[in-house]
Amino acid sequence: MQVDLACGHLSPSKGIYTQKPETLLPQNIRHSWQSVRRYIHGKILDKTYAPGDKLPKDDDIAQTLGCARTTVQRAMRDLVDSGHVVRRRKGGTRVRPDPVTRATFDIPIIRNEVENANRSYGYQLVNVADAVIPNQVATSFGLGNAIEMRRIEAVHLADNRPYIFEDRWVDTRTVPGILDVDLSQQSANEWLVRHHPYSRCEIRFYAVKATAAYARHLNTAPGEALLVMERTTWIDTAPITSVKAVTVPGYQLLTCI
Amino acid sequence: MQVDLACGHLSPSKGIYTQKPETLLPQNIRHSWQSVRRYIHGKILDKTYAPGDKLPKDDDIAQTLGCARTTVQRAMRDLVDSGHVVRRRKGGTRVRPDPVTRATFDIPIIRNEVENANRSYGYQLVNVADAVIPNQVATSFGLGNAIEMRRIEAVHLADNRPYIFEDRWVDTRTVPGILDVDLSQQSANEWLVRHHPYSRCEIRFYAVKATAAYARHLNTAPGEALLVMERTTWIDTAPITSVKAVTVPGYQLLTCI
DNA sequence: AAGTGGTCTAGACCACTGA
DNA sequence: CAGTGGTCTAGACCACTTG
Numbered sequence: 001m002q003v004d005l006a007c008g009h010l011s012p013s014k015g016i017y018t019q020k021p022e023t024l025l026p027q028n029i030r031h032s033w034q035s036v037r038r039y040i041h042g043k044i045l046d047k048t049y050a051p052g053d054k055l056p057k058d059d060d061i062a063q064t065l066g067c068a069r070t071t072v073q074r075a076m077r078d079l080v081d082s083g084h085v086v087r088r089r090k091g092g093t094r095v096r097p098d099p100v101t102r103a104t105f106d107i108p109i110i111r112n113e114v115e116n117a118n119r120s121y122g123y124q125l126v127n128v129a130d131a132v133i134p135n136q137v138a139t140s141f142g143l144g145n146a147i148e149m150r151r152i153e154a155v156h157l158a159d160n161r162p163y164i165f166e167d168r169w170v171d172t173r174t175v176p177g178i179l180d181v182d183l184s185q186q187s188a189n190e191w192l193v194r195h196h197p198y199s200r201c202e203i204r205f206y207a208v209k210a211t212a213a214y215a216r217h218l219n220t221a222p223g224e225a226l227l228v229m230e231r232t233t234w235i236d237t238a239p240i241t242s243v244k245a246v247t248v249p250g251y252q253l254l255t256c257i
Numbered sequence: 258m259q260v261d262l263a264c265g266h267l268s269p270s271k272g273i274y275t276q277k278p279e280t281l282l283p284q285n286i287r288h289s290w291q292s293v294r295r296y297i298h299g300k301i302l303d304k305t306y307a308p309g310d311k312l313p314k315d316d317d318i319a320q321t322l323g324c325a326r327t328t329v330q331r332a333m334r335d336l337v338d339s340g341h342v343v344r345r346r347k348g349g350t351r352v353r354p355d356p357v358t359r360a361t362f363d364i365p366i367i368r369n370e371v372e373n374a375n376r377s378y379g380y381q382l383v384n385v386a387d388a389v390i391p392n393q394v395a396t397s398f399g400l401g402n403a404i405e406m407r408r409i410e411a412v413h414l415a416d417n418r419p420y421i422f423e424d425r426w427v428d429t430r431t432v433p434g435i436l437d438v439d440l441s442q443q444s445a446n447e448w449l450v451r452h453h454p455y456s457r458c459e460i461r462f463y464a465v466k467a468t469a470a471y472a473r474h475l476n477t478a479p480g481e482a483l484l485v486m487e488r489t490t491w492i493d494t495a496p497i498t499s500v501k502a503v504t505v506p507g508y509q510l511l512t513c514i
Numbered sequence: 515a516a517g518t519g520g521t522c523t524a525g526a527c528c529a530c531t532g533a
Numbered sequence: 534c535a536g537t538g539g540t541c542t543a544g545a546c547c548a549c550t551t552g
Contacts (some may be wrong), residue, residue, distance in 0.1 A: 030540095068542045081338075089549040103458075201512075225483065332540095346538045
């Protein structure tokens with residue numbers, strides 16, 4: 001038998017413990033980790049446990065509810081992933097002092113994104129050059145001094161119209177192989193993904209006004225507001241690449257479900 | 258004893274199975290789920306399993322590696338969370354046909370964000386009114402017809418300067434209590450969080466050119482490029498609120514680690 | 515040093531879902 | 534209906550980290 005634990009605000013209308021009391025004895029119930037999660041989440045929402053408060057240890061919760069500690073663990077892991085609680089060995093479980101809304105985004109491969117929208121995909125190399133990285137890129141990599149890297153500019157097209165302009169810097173010290181790749185035939189991204197998977201990736205979103213160059217590459221007007229997705233990757237601590245994906249006006253990024 | 262499984266591209270320099278062969282017999286090894294994850298991830302990266310391919314079933318992998326199925330499950334769950342594989346009962350595990358980069362963002366409570374940056378937080382109500390929702394908001398809610406909701410406009414301040422302009426619509430059918438709240442004393446967000454937790458939340462990011470109104474509220478120039486974070490929430494299928502957080506120029510959103 | 519969370523195992527049963 | 538993933542249990546041991 002499986003029953004739903006109290007679920008706080010999330011389903012106030014649902015009856016809790018509608019079965020006869022006896023059947024509710026911990027020993028007789030088989031709790032799902034989701035119900036345990038809802039139970040604890042409910043207590044956080046109704047401020048039984050306020051931000052910063054310590055929750056009982058897993059063992060106690062398990063005993064109280066009459067389930068295995070593993071099940072409480074599973075629920076807790078989910079609450080950690082959602083950003084609701086923080087756990088530390090010996091330190092116990094606490095409600096996150098600064099609650100956040102945690103959102104997950106899938107950043108697709110542009111080719112797939114375009115083709116999934118039933119549009120034809122195109123790729124056009126704009127420029128390749130070796131140059132000293134600008135300060136902004138050095139900052140993204142966390143490098144103190146500006147060194148030379150290979151810069152690759154390209155445009156991704158959807159139905160033959162500009163869709164995303166890509167301004168990429170590749171660290172040729174980490175990725176010397178890029179020097180031998182014919183980037184007019186193969187996008188730098190596809191080559192990198194196949195040959196140099198990263199171990200760390202940092203992403204940032206922001207808005208910029210279209211410069212003259214952006215406007216030209218994206219076939220839009222200077223001054224338009226453009227969403228930029230900047231991605232910087234490393235293998236261990238060695239920089240691989242930092243790329244700004246400058247999107248066409250109106251581009252939106254949605255949470256995945 | 259615990260050894261690290263092959264890890265593909267991710268750590269090509271690390272020796273694999275450096276111990277004597279005997280000690281590597283599955284039966285004698287205690288694999289961590291992380292090592293199993295790396296092992297499988299490696300096989301995905303090196304195209305042993307290409308996008309769309311089916312992986313062996315958990316039982317087989319467990320037997321091959323000599324660990325419990327639970328451990329393989331744990332690794333697989335992580336690969337699902339990372340967007341690398343897709344799993345279905347009876348259907349098995351497959352490499353995601355359209356690989357994505359999955360990123361997680363923490364969207365903090367603005368007050369906390371400001372105070373954590375050691376700046377003083379302020380909040381100022383701009384306007385409250387009842388009006389028919391514009392098409393864009395109806396679309397966000399997925400509503401066919403435009404109905405009347407309560408609109409709340411406010412500015413969040415950091416060090417007494419505008420930081421985020423908030424344009425919010427609240428469905429008074431779902432949340433009638435909002436009508437009795439003194440919003441000059443309490444931000445709509447804080448009241449809603451406390452009294453009406455959502456069961457579904459959709460977030461989208463995009464860039465807009467500062468309108469005259471935005472420029473006025475944010476104390477910036479019209480035409481500036483602004484990052485907008487739009488959040489729409491429901492309880493079950495009933496709309497709660499849709500809010501545009503229009504940020505000050507230069508605002509960036511970073512992945513959490 | 516002790517307390518708490520993290521993980522692993524072995525086994526059982528359940529719940530989807532594809533053939 | 535049968536195959537595969539999802540979850541639960543009970544127990545053991547490990548690994549942090551705080552007092």
